[in-house]
Amino acid sequence: MMAVMENAVEKIKIWFRFVPREGWFPQDTEGLWAMPLGDDTACVRNIPFLQDGVAEGDVVRYQTDADGIHWAVGRVSASGNCTIRVVPVPTGPLGRNPKAVCQRLSAFELGGEVFSEDFPMVAFTAPAGADFAGIKTLLARGQTEGWWHYEVGSGTDEWWNA
Structure with missing residues (x-):
């Protein structure tokens, strides 16, 4: 018997930049796991601890820099979450x-x-x-x-x- 395998797409880390909040964590970036959907879009697959304006399940657009790091550049669609x-x-x-x-x-x-x-x-x-x-x-x-x-x-x- 042969096991049916789903298309295995590896998660990628999408990085978000933001201005640190006073009295909060000093970080100005947060990496969220995401599932690639197209050449420059991915669906967020974990919950943001620091980044505002995005939720698990939202689709974001990203750009990949020369070092291979994926940087969020905007939300394409909201999940409703x-x-x-x-x-x-x-x-x-x-x-x-x-x-x-x-x-x-x-x-x-x-x-x-x-x-x-x-x-x-x-x-x-x-x-x-x-x-x-x-x-x-x-x-x-x-x-x-x-x-x-x-x-x-x-x-x-x-x-x-x-």
Whole structure:
């Protein structure tokens, strides 16, 4: 019996440049994994921790420099997904526990990644069609009750209007 193999396309790293924010990380670039779609376009396949205005599933255009590094030059199409970043308050009821953050948001079945053990920020993808109003309500409650701080790195009209 022969196994059927999908077209195996290797992921590439697309780099984004941005101005570092005061009081935030000193980095001015972030690399995101992406699946090539054409000569100069790719679909983002992980959640941005630092780059604003892009979400997992968005299609971006890139240019490749002389060193073979792929630099994002713009978004071609939006996926409808949103990027949300949540940092637990160390002195709050969740402590520095990113798993506790994920558990609080688990009812919404969001995909999430943890930045690092030293900085337990969790970046979530809220997929198009998710209960944006419910997510926003819980995020606001958690911030008010001292569980976490949060920000929206990439929101859609549906997110902002929910």
